[in-house]
Amino acid sequence: MDSAVAAIAAWMPRQRWCGGKTHAPRLRRIGAFELPTADPDARVHVRTLLLMDDASTPPILYQLPVVERPERLPSPAASDHLIARLPGGGFLYDGPYDRAYTDALLALIVGEGQAIAEGADAAGRYSGGAGAPRAPAAPGDTAGPPLSAPATVVGGEQSNTSIVYRPADSAPVICKVYRQLHHGENPDVTLQTALAASGSRHVPASVGHVVGEWDDVGQADGRAHGHLAFAQEFLPGVADAWRVALAAAAADTPFTEEARELGAAVAALHLSLGELFPCEEPSPELIGMTTGAWARRLAIAVAEVPELAPRRTEIEAIYERARAGAWPQLQRIHGDLHLGQVILAPERGWVILDFEGEPMRPMDDRTRPDLPVRDVAGMLRSFDYVAGSTAIAFPERASAAARWADASRRAFLDGYVAASGLDLSAYRDLLAAFELDKAVYEAIYETRNRPTWAAIPLSAISSLLQSEPLPASEPRTVEPA
Ligand SMILES: Nc1ncnc2c1ncn2[C@@H]1O[C@H](COP(=O)(O)OP(=O)(O)O)[C@@H](O)[C@H]1O
Ligand SMILES: O=P(O)(O)O[C@H]1O[C@H](CO)[C@@H](O[C@H]2O[C@H](CO)[C@@H](O)[C@H](O)[C@H]2O)[C@H](O)[C@H]1O
Secondary structure (H helix, E strand, C coil), X not given: CHHHHHHHHHHHHHCCCCCCCCCCCCEXXXXXXXXXXXXXXXXXXXXXXXXXXXXXXXXXXXXEEEEEECCCCCCHHHHHHEEEECCCCCEEEEHHHCHHHHHHHHHHHHCCCECEEEECEEEXXXXXXXXXXXXXXXXXXCCCCCCCCCEEECXXXXXXXXXXXXCCCCCCEXXXXXXXXXXXXXXXXXXXXHHHHCCCCCCCCEEEEEEEEEECCCCCCCEEEEEEEEEEECCCCCCEHHHHHHHHHHHCCCCHHHHHHHHHHHHHHHHHHHHXXXXXXXXXXXXXXXXXXXXXXXXXXXXHCHHHHHHHHHHHHHHHHHHXXXXXCEECCCCCCCHHHEEEECCCEEEECCCCCCCCCCXXXXXXXXXXXXXXXXXXXXXXXXXXXXXXXXXXXXXXXXXXXXXXXXXXXXXXXXXXXXXXXXXXXHHHHHHHHHHHHHHHHHHHHCHHHXXXXXXXXXHHHHCCCCCCCCCCCCCCC
């Protein structure tokens, strides 16, 4: 497979999910596993490679599902997903675009299957959300659910690769294949599965997931264990709020009613998470962990984004003011909340997706109790992004878009405060620090991934350093989601 790894290294930087577009990956094979397929002659191999990019700092472990075929796929569209011709005469395809992989993955989850280990291993776990395909009652039970269905890959700006299955006789399912792997719990799986099981209407039902293991010298027993994929109910025909909000801002259509309800949905989510998972008091140690993370992120940003160096002292002053101020209880949160993570489903209201947390943050940080204001700050930044990207696309609409964003931000805060019972005005400094920290994160993210958008967080950082936090209205108490 060495030639395949070399071909993947050349192909990978062009993929949206690749975190290291600014350097040539230096890939080291950690292990692989093969998924059983329906091919009776076993001429097609569905293999997942786990490859460490040692050229990233810190190194990133990638999941690369590929399909090795003896012949070229006939469809002209398939050639877009051909990674390489193999020296032995075969063809190597990008797995999520090849039905052999998508079917093998669905069957692994729904049938609670086991991969064939080649140094790494994987197994399916089925949790059976409403309307999802059902696992066979017993091995070989042919009256079971579809283990095969037409599938398409979700396009756009995604950190992972999501595959939508549309079985003929059961509800559609979306399965996210994690591209960057980590040892331990992936909150995307654990938080959403617990919320759905508790009856929350603000998350899609869970269908199942894939767990995996691979060699890792950093673990006591030399093996890492983590989540590789997550399948959930797919809500069809709804655009994410980012697209809806962009259209509303471009047309100068008010979004305040939707923003207020979104604030209430986020509050209900926080109440549910606070009940389902342990909470912690803000001890000096926990406060130190949060402020330490702000400082580390700022140091990376200053090194990578030259425009930030002159603002460092001012940013640190806002962090210090927040450190010395009031801190609420810590609890599990979403962790990377923005408009691209929420959809407005008919007769259901706001549905919140993607609980994986910020992809550039260490997984240990993402799985600890955190501050709900981090999520509030993330959504406030997202409304500002709508104004920023509208201004880039239509400079003549910049002022109207800025007013649109300001009204949406205020309505979101009003909805959140009214529904959460949290007196946000007591945590203004903390909210300001989290908003700044998110903008600092975005400055790194955009510089690495979409340099033409780096101006959006950079101009937000300037405004945040000049302005006072938004006032927040009085809270009242409501039931969890
Ligand atoms: N359950 C779902 N129902 C409908 N659309 C979904 C669902 N889950 C994800 N999506 C769509 O796929 C996109 C990417 O999903 P997300 O979980 O945010 O992936 P990533 O981690 O790659 O960013 C979302 O913005 C949304 O448009
Ligand atoms: O891919 P994820 O959803 O896990 O999140 C990452 O990518 C996001 C961009 O797709 C990025 O969000 C930033 O851009 C959004 C517009 O595209 C904007 O709505 C967000 O407010 C802004 O933070 C996110 O930060 C990153 O973690």
